[in-house]
Amino acid sequence: MTATVMETTSGHTKEYTGPLTMKHIGVCTQDGPEEKTGEMRFQISASSSQLNATVSVAGVECTYSGRLSDSYAGAMKCPDRQAVPLKLWLR
Numbered sequence: 001m002t003a004t005v006m007e008t009t010s011g012h013t014k015e016y017t018g019p020l021t022m023k024h025i026g027v028c029t030q031d032g033p034e035e036k037t038g039e040m041r042f043q044i045s046a047s048s049s050q051l052n053a054t055v056s057v058a059g060v061e062c063t064y065s066g067r068l069s070d071s072y073a074g075a076m077k078c079p080d081r082q083a084v085p086l087k088l089w090l091r
Helices: none
Strands: 006-010 013-024 034-045 050-057 060-068 072-077 084-088
Touching: 013 050, 050 072, 060 084
Parallel strands: none
Antiparallel strands: 006 013, 013 034, 034 050, 050 060, 060 072, 072 084
């Protein structure tokens, strides 16, 4: 999952938004990598080192919440599915 985001500021909250590309290259992809596009929006809380995000792909909106260590470690939750552990890195 790769996103290129731009910062927007509203009051004391910094939000980042931009296009997202998800590429799945697992064993189950018979005809090559499966690629989907969408959007990512997230906020970072400086006081708690918390990142909260919304990922929208193919009409499905998922939420993510993670805490900063060497990366943001947390879980992504999508409708009608179990939460998936996920690490995010920002650069």
